[in-house]
Amino acid sequence: DAKTTQPPSMDCAEGRAANLPCNHSTISGNEYVYWYRQIHSQGPQYIIHGLKNNETNEMASLIITEDRKSSTLILPHATLRDTAVYYCIVRVRAYSGGGADGLTFGKGTHLIIQP
Amino acid sequence: DTAVSQTPKYLVTQMGNDKSIKCEQNLGHDTMYWYKQDSKKFLKIMFSYNNKELIINETVPNRFSPKSPDKAHLNLHINSLELGDSAVYFCASSQPRQGIVIQYFGAGTRLSVL
Numbered sequence: 689d690a691k692t693t694q695p696p697s698m699d700c701a702e703g704r705a706a707n708l709p710c711n712h713s714t715i716s717g718n719e720y721v722y723w724y725r726q727i728h729s730q731g732p733q734y735i736i737h738g739l740k741n742n743e744t745n746e747m748a749s750l751i752i753t754e755d756r757k758s759s760t761l762i763l764p765h766a767t768l769r770d771t772a773v774y775y776c777i778v779r780v781r782a783y784s785g786g787g788a789d790g791l792t793f794g795k796g797t798h799l800i801i802q803p
Numbered sequence: 804d805t806a807v808s809q810t811p812k813y814l815v816t817q818m819g820n821d822k823s824i825k826c827e828q829n830l831g832h833d834t835m836y837w838y839k840q841d842s843k844k845f846l847k848i849m850f851s852y853n854n855k856e857l858i859i860n861e862t863v864p865n866r867f868s869p870k871s872p873d874k875a876h877l878n879l880h881i882n883s884l885e886l887g888d889s890a891v892y893f894c895a896s897s898q899p900r901q902g903i904v905i906q907y908f909g910a911g912t913r914l915s916v917l
Contacts, residue, residue: 720902720903722905724906726846729911730910730911731807731893731895731908731909731910731911732846732893732895732906732908733908734905734906734907737903737905773844779904781902781903789848789851789858790836790838790848790849790851790858790860790895790906791846791848791906792848793845793846793847795845
């Protein structure tokens with residue numbers, strides 16, 4: 689799986705959009721970008737994933753650059769409860785019977801939402 | 804209903820003891836995992852398991868062993884506990900769908916070895 693690089697920490701004001709960048713310059717064509725977060729003392733939580741198109745769900749939006757070498761997770765209206773460590777993970781597409789290997793978590797970005 | 808549940812939430816024990824952590828998932832997933840999060844907050848995969856295959860991270864001591872009585876359960880047994888085993892252990896499960904693998908995690912078990 690391709691390596692990812694994220695800033696160690698970021699601040700964002702409550703109510704504003706939080707934009708979390710991730711660099712994955714060695715990503716290959718069959719690798720997806722996944723985002724998870726871990727709120728203090730809880731298990732990691734899946735947020736969103738994408739291949740090459742921008743994606744949006746009830747939690748966030750994911751913007752992937754055209755060359756796929758970087759992406760941005762956007763929390764449109766950050767709340768205090770969004771304070772967490774956010775992990776950007778690149779994973780190869782899982783074929784039938786596959787997908788059993790675990791996720792490789794880096795250090796992530798510690799996002800702090802300020803009141 | 805909690806999708807992935809672990810018990811106990813906290814476990815305090817003495818060095819040298821043997822302990823188990825239980826994990827159950829009600830999502831119907833084929834694959835389950837155990838992760839370890841150490842004091843520096845790094846999350847590392849220990850095992851992944853489905854009804855066909857056990858994948859072991861080679862850095863995991865053989866004092867750790869996963870046991871799966873059925874597809875919905877993956878328990879973690881630890882023999883001869885050491886101080887360095889103190890960590891938070893997370894169970895997870897997943898089911899590949901069209902090449903996408905989303906893992907669902909439990910709330911964690913905080914193990915303290917004294």
